[in-house]
Amino acid sequence: MNPVRAAVSAPIPCLLAAFFLLSSSPPEPTVRTAVIFSSAVVLTLHDHAKSRTFDACFARLREIDAEMNMWDETSELSRLNARAGQGPVPVSRDLVQVAARGLELAREALGIFDPSVAPLVRLWGIGSPAARMPRPGEIRDALALVDWRRVKVDEAAGTIELGPGMGLDFGALAKGFGAEEAGKLLSSFGVKSAILDVGGCILALGSAPKGSTGARAGGPWRIGVQDPLSARGTPLGSLALRDGAVDTSGTYERYFEAGGQARDRRRPHRGGQKPLPLQGGPRHLYPSRSVIFAQITPISFY
Numbered sequence: 001m002n003p004v005r006a007a008v009s010a011p012i013p014c015l016l017a018a019f020f021l022l023s024s025s026p027p028e029p030t031v032r033t034a035v036i037f038s039s040a041v042v043l044t045l046h047d048h049a050k051s052r053t054f055d056a057c058f059a060r061l062r063e064i065d066a067e068m069n070m071w072d073e074t075s076e077l078s079r080l081n082a083r084a085g086q087g088p089v090p091v092s093r094d095l096v097q098v099a100a101r102g103l104e105l106a107r108e109a110l111g112i113f114d115p116s117v118a119p120l121v122r123l124w125g126i127g128s129p130a131a132r133m134p135r136p137g138e139i140r141d142a143l144a145l146v147d148w149r150r151v152k153v154d155e156a157a158g159t160i161e162l163g164p165g166m167g168l169d170f171g172a173l174a175k176g177f178g179a180e181e182a183g184k185l186l187s188s189f190g191v192k193s194a195i196l197d198v199g200g201c202i203l204a205l206g207s208a209p210k211g212s213t214g215a216r217a218g219g220p221w222r223i224g225v226q227d228p229l230s231a232r233g234t235p236l237g238s239l240a241l242r243d244g245a246v247d248t249s250g251t252y253e254r255y256f257e258a259g260g261q262a263r264d265r266r267r268p269h270r271g272g273q274k275p276l277p278l279q280g281g282p283r284h285l286y287p288s289r290s291v292i293f294a295q296i297t298p299i300s301f302y
Helices: 051-068 076-082 093-108 118-124 136-143 174-188 291-300
Strands: 004-008 015-018 030-036 039-045 152-154 159-161 193-198 201-206 221-226 235-241 244-249 254-258 261-263 284-288
Touching: 030 051, 039 051, 039 174, 051 076, 051 093, 051 174, 076 093, 093 152, 093 159, 093 174, 118 136, 174 193, 174 201, 174 244, 201 221, 235 244
Parallel strands: none
Antiparallel strands: 004 254, 015 221, 030 039, 039 193, 152 159, 193 201, 201 244, 221 235, 244 284, 254 261
16 A cells, blocks of 8 residues: 655645735725635735624634534534434535535536545545545445435425435535635625635625726726746736636645655546646636636536
8 A cells, every 4th residue: 555645735825816006095905814724814805994804704714614624523514424324414504505506516517526525535535634545445435425416405494414424525615605605794894895815716805996906996806827837926817807706726736645646636536546647737717706616617627
């Protein structure tokens, strides 16, 4: 059995929010950071920049992280997975919403994206200190438990039902859902202009303020994309975004080492085998109105 270890780079986002001020007249934005979802979270407010606004936003993100961390045995998701095969399980509104969105995306992606992949993720230990190279027989057994079509979500009743041995993994959904929820919260506080970066998934709220680089006051934000072959902070290009989200798929940020070879941790083989070798920098760029869709599209339609 070959030794395997999880190799995850420092949680520096793939995307760069380009909003440097050029004049001294506009007020400086207020920026605060936190580590949530094992990633760097950066919130930049150009108005209503009060402590309670930042605190409420980060608290909501931490709440979602605590609910949906499959590696935390005390999380609500772990408790749900532990009751697989026991019929419908009452869960929170957050879990019902994310599970329903996950199944919707699985249908659209024809099963290439599958939120019921937890048995395989646990087997490989991707994203945990227990990463290893599983045996072929173990992979076959785990694959038999992965099938989004056997997950039953009843939104009206607030329940989720899993087949025996099955499990949900929201690692590809939780950050996007968290960013969407944080955006709603910021709007409720009256925020008109903000950038929220959740581990490289960028939510642009409202319009760019006066003095933003490459953008007119009241126009869309200019979002820069990191050049993977250059120094940190060097953009490959940029795009305009207003009240939307954008994410990239890139192997230079997070990867997985198996048998001494770095591999793409976001691209498991369709047969459950070891992830494919790394292919280079950001492969795709996906702007979207939905943060979850922006985050999932690079995974599902690679």
